[in-house]
Amino acid sequence: MPMPWAYRHASKDWAAFLEDAKEKLGLTSDNAAYTAVEGVLRAFRRRLSYDEGLAFAQILPAVLRAIFVADWHPGVPPPPFAARAELAREAMALRPNHNLTPPHAIEAVAWALRRSVDQAALDRVLARLPEGAVAFWHVEVKDPAELERRIV
Numbered sequence: 001m002p003m004p005w006a007y008r009h010a011s012k013d014w015a016a017f018l019e020d021a022k023e024k025l026g027l028t029s030d031n032a033a034y035t036a037v038e039g040v041l042r043a044f045r046r047r048l049s050y051d052e053g054l055a056f057a058q059i060l061p062a063v064l065r066a067i068f069v070a071d072w073h074p075g076v077p078p079p080p081f082a083a084r085a086e087l088a089r090e091a092m093a094l095r096p097n098h099n100l101t102p103p104h105a106i107e108a109v110a111w112a113l114r115r116s117v118d119q120a121a122l123d124r125v126l127a128r129l130p131e132g133a134v135a136f137w138h139v140e141v142k143d144p145a146e147l148e149r150r151i152v
Contacts, residue, residue, distance in 0.1 A: 006062050014063035016150045017116045024108035027100060036101040039091030040109040041068045044136055046090075047081050050074040052129050059121045064113070081132020110137045114147045 006013070022033040045053055045068060053074065057065045081087070084106060092101040102108070114122065114137070126134045141147055 010062035013061040013116060017061065017064065017112050020112035020115055020150065021109055024111050025102055025105060026108075027102075029100075031098075032100040035095055035099050036091065036105045037064075037109055037112075038067055039094035039099070039101055040105050042094060043087045043090040043106070044133075045072060047078045047130060047132065049078060055125050055128065059117050059125055060113075061116050064116065078130070081130065081136060084135075087136070106136065107139065110139045111141075111147070113137065114139055115150045118149070119147065 018030060018033055018037075021037055022028065022030070025033055025036050027033045027036065041064070044056075048056065053069070053072065057068050060068060082090075085103070088103050088106055091105050092099055092103070094101075122137065123134075126137060139147065
C-alpha cells in the first residue's frame with residue numbers, strides 16, 4: 001500500500017495552514033501563530049469527551065491532529081461551550097508570558113482550518129458533537145471560494 005497522502009504531504013499541509021493562520025491572526029511569527037492555534041485547539045478540545053475528540057481529530061491534517069491530541073488527559077467531564085469571548089480568553093491564556101494571541105483567534109484559526117480540511121467531513125463531525133461545536137468553527141465569508149481547500 002502506498003503511503004497515505006496526508007502523511008506524505010504533512011509538512012506542506014502544515015506550512016499552508018500556518019501561513020493562513022498567521023495572516024488571519026495578524027501575526028508575523030510562526031511561534032506566535034503556533035501558540036494561538038494550540039490555544040484555540042485546546043479551548044475546543046476541553047469541551048469534548050475522548051470519543052468526540054478523536055472523531056474530530058480524524059478529519060484534521062496530520063500535524064494539526066498531532067497538536068490537537070498532544071498533552072491531552074481526558075477523564076475530567078468536559079464543560080459546556082461558553083461564550084465566544086470566554087473561549088477566546090482561554091485560548092489567550094496558554095503560555096501567558098509568550099502569548100500574542102489576538103481576541104479574534106477563534107475566527108482566524110477556524111478560517112485557516114476550514115481551508116485545510118474536507119469541509120463536508122468537518123461539518124458532519126461537528127453536527128455530532130456537543131451544542132456549541134458548530135458555532136465554534138463557523139466562519140462568515142462573502143465568497144465561499146475563499147474557504148476552498150488550499151492543498152488538494
